[in-house]
Amino acid sequence: MQISEVAKEFGLTTDTLRYYEREGLIGPISKGENGIRNYTEEDIKRIQFVKCMRAAGLEISFLKRYLQLFEGGDKTVKERREILVEQRKILKEKLDAMQEAYNRLNYKIDLYDKNILDKKLM
Amino acid sequence: MQISEVAKEFGLTTDTLRYYEREGLIGPISKGENGIRNYTEEDIKRIQFVKCMRAAGLEISFLKRYLQLFEGGDKTVKERREILVEQRKILKEKLDAMQEAYNRLNYKIDLYDKNILDKKLM
């Protein structure tokens, strides 16, 4: 699979895919004789994982570290678990903050819908 | 209330509070003869709103626009509602993406806990 197809499939730009590769999040992607990247199914799965985690706001540096540990095999399992737990905690806190803001927006919109033009911000 | 107290109460730095003011998200905060900011209850409420929305990832530019409309009074109600709805949509999409990542992390951690050392990323 060529870079533009992968980009299209995931809604990323080719620049971003090359950037992720440079940063060590994916690949190195193997290239044909022409020097053109050819993404395997394994590569695709990894991009899927990265995209999911990036969409949730997990940092490149964390993903890089995690994926490098993954390459390291079974002896890295303990550390891998630790950093996943750490990231889950960070994510949970963000989720809660976002849920609060979401509820607040809902409440406010509801007031507008009911034509309650209060002077309060919230 | 002085800037350092406000900063402490909200877990922001004084730099950030002055930055928000510069950007027109809050204030202008009235100052005593000495030129020192004195935050009113109204200011505090606004900071609370801004903090909540920023924690959820809403952009400074949006908050600025919304709060300026707010200053504009009742004639801005329609537009205010519109941009709240727009932001809610963006927020909902982020929330869903984050929930998905959260579930995925949970699942993965669960596998580690069960000592299922699979070779798959996810």
Added chain:
DNA sequence: ATATCACTTAGAGTTTACTTTAAGTCAATA
């Protein structure tokens, strides 16, 4: 054959949201 298009690289530039710096005022304490 020439133009267009997808790909390649290294490296510079951009955006957002702060954060730090430098230089200063003012009040209180050692």
Added chain:
DNA sequence: TATTGACTTAAAGTAAACTCTAAGTGATAT
């Protein structure tokens, strides 16, 4: 009196994550 600490300003600097530019290769369409 000297220094410590909180405040002030304008402006420069930083970090993260892209995003774009310039210069080039190679295959296909007119």
